[in-house]
Amino acid sequence: MRVWIKDPLAILAEGAEGGIVVQHGRIVELLGRGDRPNGEIDQVYDASNHVVVPGLINTHHHFFQTLTRAHPEGLNKELFPWLKALHPIWARHVTPDRFRLATRLALTELLMSGCTCASDHHYFYPPGLDEAMDIQAEEAMRLGVRMTLTRGSMNLSEKDGGVADDGAVQDEDTILADCERVLSRYHDTSDGAMLQVALAPCAPFNVTKRLMVDTVGLAERFDCRLHTHLAETRDENEYCLANFGCRPVDYLEECGWMTDRVWLAHGIHFDDDEVHRLGRHRVGICHCPTSNMTLASGQCRTRELEVAGAPIGLGVDGSASNDNSNLMESLRHALMINRITYDAASITHLDVFRWASQGSARCLGRTDIGAIAVGKQADLAFYTLDELRFSGAGDPLAALVLCGAHQADRVMVGGQWRVENGEPIGIDIEKLRREHGEAAKAFLSAM
Numbered sequence: 065m066r067v068w069i070k071d072p073l074a075i076l077a078e079g080a081e082g083g084i085v086v087q088h089g090r091i092v093e094l095l096g097r098g099d100r101p102n103g104e105i106d107q108v109y110d111a112s113n114h115v116v117v118p119g120l121i122n123t124h125h126h127f128f129q130t131l132t133r134a135h136p137e138g139l140n141k142e143l144f145p146w147l148k149a150l151h152p153i154w155a156r157h158v159t160p161d162r163f164r165l166a167t168r169l170a171l172t173e174l175l176m177s178g179c180t181c182a183s184d185h186h187y188f189y190p191p192g193l194d195e196a197m198d199i200q201a202e203e204a205m206r207l208g209v210r211m212t213l214t215r216g217s218m219n220l221s222e223k224d225g226g227v228a229d230d231g232a233v234q235d236e237d238t239i240l241a242d243c244e245r246v247l248s249r250y251h252d253t254s255d256g257a258m259l260q261v262a263l264a265p266c267a268p269f270n271v272t273k274r275l276m277v278d279t280v281g282l283a284e285r286f287d288c289r290l291h292t293h294l295a296e297t298r299d300e301n302e303y304c305l306a307n308f309g310c311r312p313v314d315y316l317e318e319c320g321w322m323t324d325r326v327w328l329a330h331g332i333h334f335d336d337d338e339v340h341r342l343g344r345h346r347v348g349i350c351h352c353p354t355s356n357m358t359l360a361s362g363q364c365r366t367r368e369l370e371v372a373g374a375p376i377g378l379g380v381d382g383s384a385s386n387d388n389s390n391l392m393e394s395l396r397h398a399l400m401i402n403r404i405t406y407d408a409a410s411i412t413h414l415d416v417f418r419w420a421s422q423g424s425a426r427c428l429g430r431t432d433i434g435a436i437a438v439g440k441q442a443d444l445a446f447y448t449l450d451e452l453r454f455s456g457a458g459d460p461l462a463a464l465v466l467c468g469a470h471q472a473d474r475v476m477v478g479g480q481w482r483v484e485n486g487e488p489i490g491i492d493i494e495k496l497r498r499e500h501g502e503a504a505k506a507f508l509s510a511m
């Protein structure tokens with residue numbers, strides 16, 4: 065089947081004004097204005113009402129937190145007190161069924177915003193949730209969204225000086241055995257993979273150094289990515305200085321994590337020397353603007369990091385600190401917050417699109433997605449400019465960011481339509497909203 069996505073209103077690709085041709089799940093041809101495809105075409109899709117961009121890629125999230133959005137115990141707090149307030153509630157109430165609904169809801173929400181590939185940093189393993197990665201793999205395949213299953217871990221709880229509830233941590237042997245199981249089962253390194261696996265100790269303040277080091281060995285053996293939270297708050301710097309006698313980046317280096325296999329969530333509180341070291345080692349940074357504003361964490365030094373050589377990706381972060389999973393909205397937030405740090409000419413709508421596509425793909429270690437180019441997977445998001453908020457807009461691509469696009473009209477993953485007319489295929493939105501809302505009530509009643 066060769067499909068011509070014809071004459072888009074605008075498209076984020078050079079030399080594709082006449083559209084693109086998709087075959088066997090890949091982009092096989094870019095057409096200039098007025099060009100016709102080479103060879104026979106089976107189907108023409110008229111995109112003259114659509115702005116087409118590469119499918120957005122989310123590189124940091126915690127799907128289970130959709131169950132505690134705008135939770136009264138989490139309101140108006142910064143990271144450490146916010147974590148301490150919510151951890152006991154999560155530990156008591158996250159069950160496999162609720163986790164499945166949270167995963168389905170977060171993935172659906174991401175997909176509807178134009179996201180075609182997502183990583184979920186799941187570090188939370190209370191008793192009974194041993195099959196969290198299997199649940200996420202099933203839900204991602206059901207929706208047809210690519211996913212980097214990010215097998216997180218915690219082995220220090222509050223009694224060890226960490227911030228996690230005692231009931232939500234596992235011992236190192238259990239963690240590494242499950243990491244190996246998940247890697248063997250789901251880590252697909254082939255071109256166009258729907259599922260990959262990354263290993264992700266939660267943060268330096270809730271795992272042991274031994275677990276950080278041993279996780280690197282496993283990642284090298286299976287050739288997978290490594291992820292963790294780093295330098296999100298000043299509290300974390302102080303914790304590292306007090307407990308490890310060094311700053312978070314030095315600690316990362318001591319653990320063998322300064323490699324291009326690593327991408328970090330947040331990466332805010334770095335000094336100039338750290339920015340250069342991270343760039344030199346090509347360590348990726350997932351910028352999470354919405355979460356950083358909500359928790360008053362600070363602003364990632366995106367521009368300096370990118371100039372130094374670090375790939376910058378984008379993430380919505382957990383839904384209790386965002387409090388939604390709308391990646392398109394995060395592009396707008398990224399533009400706005402970065403303009404406070406830098407200036408209007410330095411950060412444009414094209415920069416935030418680059419972070420959410422090519423930059424995020426580099427963070428996840430993928431070269432087959434993240435751009436509209438010949439040979440790449442046909443992962444595409446289509447937006448219309450029909451809503452009132454776009455009326456009068458001049459530049460269609462800039463309008464998506466500046467006027468605040470929230471929802472894709474169509475989404476394609478590997479050449480397959482996964483959203484049509486704003487509706488995800490195979491999902492009953494009303495039913496999902498009802499079931500997830502019902503499941504979330506347990507987290508409130510416990511207060």
Ligand SMILES: [Zn+2]
Nearest residue numbers: 293329381382
């Ligand atoms: Zn996070």
